[in-house]
Amino acid sequence: MIIRQQLTLSDNGITEQIPYTNRMEYLVDVADSDKYGVLNTQNVGNQKTLPYGVKVDNNAFLPFWNTSGLAVNCEEKLIADLFNAKTDSRPLLVINNVTPTSNLEYLDKLVDDLYRNNVPFAVSATNVEGNTNQFAYKKYMYSLRMIELKNGIVFMRVPYLYSYTGKEINAQNLKATMSERLQLMVRSGVYPTGLSTPNHWNQDVVLGKVGLKSASNVLLLPDPKTYPKVEQTDYSQEFDKAYYVMSLKDLDKAKTTVSLTKANNLNYTLSTALNIKMPRTLSELRKVEKSISNSELNWENPAAEDNSREMNFAKMKLEYHAGTYFVNGNEQNINDTAPVQKKHKHKEYQETGLNLILSYQGKFLTVFILVTLIGFVLLIYKGRKVYWDKFKRK
Numbered sequence: 001m002i003i004r005q006q007l008t009l010s011d012n013g014i015t016e017q018i019p020y021t022n023r024m025e026y027l028v029d030v031a032d033s034d035k036y037g038v039l040n041t042q043n044v045g046n047q048k049t050l051p052y053g054v055k056v057d058n059n060a061f062l063p064f065w066n067t068s069g070l071a072v073n074c075e076e077k078l079i080a081d082l083f084n085a086k087t088d089s090r091p092l093l094v095i096n097n098v099t100p101t102s103n104l105e106y107l108d109k110l111v112d113d114l115y116r117n118n119v120p121f122a123v124s125a126t127n128v129e130g131n132t133n134q135f136a137y138k139k140y141m142y143s144l145r146m147i148e149l150k151n152g153i154v155f156m157r158v159p160y161l162y163s164y165t166g167k168e169i170n171a172q173n174l175k176a177t178m179s180e181r182l183q184l185m186v187r188s189g190v191y192p193t194g195l196s197t198p199n200h201w202n203q204d205v206v207l208g209k210v211g212l213k214s215a216s217n218v219l220l221l222p223d224p225k226t227y228p229k230v231e232q233t234d235y236s237q238e239f240d241k242a243y244y245v246m247s248l249k250d251l252d253k254a255k256t257t258v259s260l261t262k263a264n265n266l267n268y269t270l271s272t273a274l275n276i277k278m279p280r281t282l283s284e285l286r287k288v289e290k291s292i293s294n295s296e297l298n299w300e301n302p303a304a305e306d307n308s309r310e311m312n313f314a315k316m317k318l319e320y321h322a323g324t325y326f327v328n329g330n331e332q333n334i335n336d337t338a339p340v341q342k343k344h345k346h347k348e349y350q351e352t353g354l355n356l357i358l359s360y361q362g363k364f365l366t367v368f369i370l371v372t373l374i375g376f377v378l379l380i381y382k383g384r385k386v387y388w389d390k391f392k393r394k
Contacts, residue, residue, distance in 0.1 A: 002026065002041065002048075009052055009070055011037040012266055016070040017255040024063045026050045034081060037074035039063075053078040067222070068246045069254040073266060076244070080269040090300040092243060092273040093121040093292070094155075094219060096196075100128060100140045102278050106285045107143055113289050115150035120301040122273070123147055124196035124219055126157040127181040141188035148191065148334050153302050153309075153320065155219050156182060156192040158201060158211055161228050169230050171210045178211060179314050186316065191332060193302070193309040193320040194241075198223045202242075205231040216310040217241035219273055240307065243273040252291060261295035 002025075007018040018039075026039070028050065036053030053074050054061045060082050066072065080087070093114075098107060114121050125144055131137055144154055159177050161169060185192060196219035201207040207230055212218060217240050251274060252261050260266060276292070279285040302309065303323035311318040319326040325334060 006042045008040045008042065009037055009074070010040065011052075011070055011074050012263075013258075014070055014260070014263060014266065015257045018066075018071075021064070026063050027054050027061055030054055030056060032056060034078075036078045037071070055082055058082070068250040070256060070260065072244075072246060072272075073268065076268055076270040076272070085270065087269060087271075089268045089271050090298050091268060092271075092300040092302075093119060093248075094196075094243075094245065094273045094275045095121060095123045095278055096221070096245075096275045097278040098123045099126040099278075100137055102140075103280060104139060104143045106279050106282070108146065110279065110285060110288065111143075111147055111150055111152060114152070114292070117293065118151075119292060120151050120299055120303065122153045122155055122193075122219075122302070124155050124157050124221070125190075125192075126160075127185055129177065129180050129184070132184055138188075141185070141190055144185070144190040145188070145334065148325070151301075151303060151323075153193045154185075154190060155194045155196040156185065158195055158197045158207075169206065169228060171206055174206065174210050178214075182311070182313050183316070186318070186327060189332075189334065191318050191320070191325040191327065191334075192311055193318070194218055194311065196221055198227065200227055200229075202236040203232055203234075204229070205233045208233070208237050212237050212239075214311055214313045215239070216308075217243070217271075219243045219245050221245050221275075240309075241271045243271045245273045245275050248274040248276050248291060248295070252295070261291075261297055264296065 002021065002023070005021050005024070007021055007024075009016045009018050027033075030051075033051075034055040035051040036055070037051070039050040039052050041048045041050075050063075052063065052071070055078055060078055062075065062078065065075065079085075095107075095110065111121075123144070128137070147154060159174070159181075182192065194217040195212060195215040197207075197212060199220050200223050201211055202218075202220065220242055222245065248261070252259065254260050274297070276288050277284075279288050302320070305322070308319050308321040310320075315328075317326075317328050319329075325332040
């Protein structure tokens with residue numbers, strides 16, 4: 001066991017300084033084992049070299065779990081070998097936290113910049129059931145359609161569970177909500193290729209089976225700090241692709257000898273997505289654009305894949321293959337994207353009944369107040385004149 005040590009992790013000729021470790025158990029001298037990454041202590045005169053990940057047959061060990069940095073590559077190699085699922089995967093760029101209330105002007109500018117620089121990408125987009133006739137919602141759907149036109153794909157974000165406050169989270173409610181949201185997007189010309197979801201949904205019977213089983217690929221987002229547990233299970237759904245999502249910003253800030261966003265020899269062995277948050281200010285937009293342009297990563301391009309991405313919900317089957325969208329086997333023309341109409345002025349409502357009474361009552365009060373004020377002014381003027389006349393000689 002190691003107590004209160006500063007460690008470094010090395011792999012593929014790259015070294016990263018690990019945050020200070022208070023307590024860590026480790027394995028040494030394990031016969032016939034596969035090792036993943038090397039840990040070095042920094043004690044002068046008593047330096048130790050230890051394996052980070054260790055696998056023996058169908059058993060594996062990690063002294064700790066990091067959610068970003070060089071450790072993720074070691075962890076993915078271990079898991080891929082353990083479950084015989086090793087692939088040479090390029091990272092998928094994902095714009096997260098896209099909602100109807102996002103600044104769509106910044107979203108459109110970011111999408112245009114990615115398209116101009118030939119960067120394929122995906123967005124995790126939240127949908128709603130209410131106020132879908134509003135101009136803001138139509139503008140939001142138009143922005144998502146433009147994403148599809150500019151070499152991007154859309155993952156529909158599963159519902160936020162706090163929206164079920166006062167309701168029971170059950171299979172029926174969840175299925176109805178997700179089905180309605182998906183159909184609204186399809187009717188608006190937006191065709192999701194998968195779902196984005198917090199990790200804990202995939203360890204829940206109700207959330208996993210009902211909410212996720214319709215998609216062939218998902219984005220596994222970090223869990224929120226608190227969330228309701230419906231019916232937890234030790235078994236998870238299987239997907240063609242389940243992306244592990246981590247922050248591009250955190251990856252760039254890792255204390256490594258070679259920037260992990262510029263390391264050409266660094267490959268991911270499992271499906272991995274690098275996430276950027278939807279910018280809320282112009283300053284954030286500029287920083288995001290700069291971080292992407294400065295990276296030298298070879299991004300995954302879904303439009304160039306041989307395999308299809310599918311969504312099956314109720315009687316609807318969505319498919320995305322080689323840049324083409326299908327609904328129930330029928331090809332969709334995404335180039336036929338009419339711009340959203342400008343916001344019209346609200347029509348004047350017909351004043352009848354109570355509206356007429358309230359309208360006239362308001363006008364009457366306005367006139368009454370004006371007459372009263374004029375009367376006060378005249379009385380003050382007359383009173384001052386009478387007062388001063390008392391002091392004048394006759």
